[in-house]
Amino acid sequence: MAHALIVEDDEDSARMMAALVAREGHSVMCANSLAAARRLMVMQRPDLLLLDLHLPDGDGFALLDEKNEALSDTVLVLMTGQASLETSIRAMRLGAADYLVKPINPQHLKGLLSRLIAPSQLRAEFDEVEELWRETGRFGPLIGRSQEMQRVYRQISRVARTAVTVFIHGESGTGKELVARAVHDMSRRRDQPFLAVNCGALSPSLIESEIFGHERGSFTGAERQHQGFFERAHGGTLFLDEVTEMPLELQVKLLRVLETGTFMRVGSTQVQQTDVRVIAATNRDAAAAVANGRMREDLLYRLNVFPIALPPLRERGDDIGLIASDFLQEVARQEGGGTKHLSRGAHARLAAWRWPGNVRELRNVLQRAWVMASGSEIDEEWLPAASAQGTADAPVRTPQAAYGDAVFAMPPAAAPELGRDGAPVPPAPGGQQLVIEIGTQLADAERQLILATYERCGGHKERTAALLGISMKTLYNRLKEYRQ
Structure with a gap:
C-alpha cells in the first residue's frame, strides 16, 4: 500500500x-x-x-x-x-x-x-542493466560498447522513467524498434502492451482504421467493430515507425491524440479516451519532410520532445564484431549443428564494409555465411568485399548494387538460387550502377533506386526486397504507388 x-x-x-x-x-x-x-x-x-x-x-x-x-x-x-x-x-x-x-x-x-514503481527501485534496476552491459556488452535488447551507443543507453535510462514522447532518428536497419522496446521495458508501463506499427507498410486507405479502429458498417467490408492500435495499446506503448510516411490528413488526428488523449473510431461520433505512450521513429530527415510538405510542422514539434539519434553501424567500430558473434550464436541455436566463429580475415572483411543496410544487413550476411561455411570457421569467401564499394573517383553506386555483387553473386559452377516456390531466381542482368545527381529529392532518389533494383532482379520481388533491406509489404506498396 x-x-x-x-x-x-x-x-x-x-x-x-x-x-x-x-x-x-x-x-x-x-x-x-x-x-x-x-x-x-x-x-x-x-x-x-x-x-x-x-x-x-x-x-x-x-x-x-x-x-x-x-x-x-x-x-x-x-x-x-x-x-x-x-x-x-x-x-x-x-x-x-x-x-x-x-x-x-x-x-x-x-x-x-x-x-x-518507486524511483529507488527503478534506479536499482538500471544499475543491474548497466552491470550486465559491462559484463556482456548487452543493454536490454541492444548490443554494443562504443561511445556512440553508450550515449544512446544514457538517453534511454533517462527517458524511460518519464512519460514524454520519444522521437528516434536513424538509418534503416539501425535498430530503432529495439530502442523503443528498451524504453518500454525499462518504464513503468512494462507490464502493459507494446505494439509496433510501420506507417509506411500500411495501405493509405486502411491506415486510419488500423490506428484508430472503425465501427461496423463504417465502410464497405467493415462487417464488425475493430479496435485500432491506440485501443489495443491502452496503458502501454505504441511505436509508430516511419511516421513521416503517414498521410497528412491522418497526422492531424495523431496530433489531437497527443495533445488531448482522445480520438474517434472511423464512422463514430463517440470520443474515446486513450492512455498510451507514443514513441515515433523515422529514417528520413524530419525537417526535410516538413519542408517538402510530407509532415506537419506542429506534429514534428509535438513528437520531438526527446530525440534519440541512432548511429549507423559503420560508425560503431568494434561493435560490429560483438554483434556478429551474438548473431552467430543465435543462428546456431535456431539451426542446430554446432557453433561457428569468424576467422581473422572475416573479422577484417566485416570491419572494412560500410554496411549501408546497417545491423539488418549484417544479420542477413551472417546468416548466409553460416549456411555456406562447411566447417566451424567462417572465412571471408561469403562476405562482402570492400572493393565492391567503389572509389571516390568512380560514379556513385548504390550500396544495394555493390552488396548484390559481393554477397549474392554465385560462383560460375554453383547451382541457381531458388525462390520460395522452388523455381530458379531470375539472374540479375547487367547494369551495376545507378547515378543520382546531387540535390535530387530524397523521395525521387528512393523511387529510382527501388525501380532500378526491381528491374535488375528481373521483376523478382522477393530478391528485390532482400537487396533493398525492406519488407515485401513495403515493396508492394511502393511499386503500387509508382505505377499510379
Whole structure:
C-alpha cells in the first residue's frame, strides 16, 4: 500500500481523486495550497505526489524547485489543463513519471496507480542493466560498447522513467524498434502492451482504421467493430515507425491524440479516451519532410520532445564484431549443428564494409555465411568485399548494387538460387550502377533506386526486397504507388 498526497485547490476534483486512490487500496491526504502541502510532507513522506501546476499561493513547480529531500523517492505526477510541449519538457527535467490532463480521467488515474514503481527501485534496476552491459556488452535488447551507443543507453535510462514522447532518428536497419522496446521495458508501463506499427507498410486507405479502429458498417467490408492500435495499446506503448510516411490528413488526428488523449473510431461520433505512450521513429530527415510538405510542422514539434539519434553501424567500430558473434550464436541455436566463429580475415572483411543496410544487413550476411561455411570457421569467401564499394573517383553506386555483387553473386559452377516456390531466381542482368545527381529529392532518389533494383532482379520481388533491406509489404506498396 502506498501513501498519496494530492495537491489540488479544486475541492471537487481533489475529493474525486482521493476516493479513487482510496478504492485502489492506498492511503491519501489532500492539500489545497503549497503551504499545506509542505506541512503534510513533513508529517509523512508521500510515495505518490499528484501536483497541480496552478495553486493559489504559487506555481506547483515551486514545490519541486526547493529540492525537498522528502521527494527523493516519490513518484511525481503533474496535473495540468493542457499537455503542452513546454510542460512535457519541464516535467521530464524534474523527473516526473507522468502527467494528467484536466479534467482528470478516472481510468487514466487508475492506470497510473496500477504501475506505481518507486524511483529507488527503478534506479536499482538500471544499475543491474548497466552491470550486465559491462559484463556482456548487452543493454536490454541492444548490443554494443562504443561511445556512440553508450550515449544512446544514457538517453534511454533517462527517458524511460518519464512519460514524454520519444522521437528516434536513424538509418534503416539501425535498430530503432529495439530502442523503443528498451524504453518500454525499462518504464513503468512494462507490464502493459507494446505494439509496433510501420506507417509506411500500411495501405493509405486502411491506415486510419488500423490506428484508430472503425465501427461496423463504417465502410464497405467493415462487417464488425475493430479496435485500432491506440485501443489495443491502452496503458502501454505504441511505436509508430516511419511516421513521416503517414498521410497528412491522418497526422492531424495523431496530433489531437497527443495533445488531448482522445480520438474517434472511423464512422463514430463517440470520443474515446486513450492512455498510451507514443514513441515515433523515422529514417528520413524530419525537417526535410516538413519542408517538402510530407509532415506537419506542429506534429514534428509535438513528437520531438526527446530525440534519440541512432548511429549507423559503420560508425560503431568494434561493435560490429560483438554483434556478429551474438548473431552467430543465435543462428546456431535456431539451426542446430554446432557453433561457428569468424576467422581473422572475416573479422577484417566485416570491419572494412560500410554496411549501408546497417545491423539488418549484417544479420542477413551472417546468416548466409553460416549456411555456406562447411566447417566451424567462417572465412571471408561469403562476405562482402570492400572493393565492391567503389572509389571516390568512380560514379556513385548504390550500396544495394555493390552488396548484390559481393554477397549474392554465385560462383560460375554453383547451382541457381531458388525462390520460395522452388523455381530458379531470375539472374540479375547487367547494369551495376545507378547515378543520382546531387540535390535530387530524397523521395525521387528512393523511387529510382527501388525501380532500378526491381528491374535488375528481373521483376523478382522477393530478391528485390532482400537487396533493398525492406519488407515485401513495403515493396508492394511502393511499386503500387509508382505505377499510379
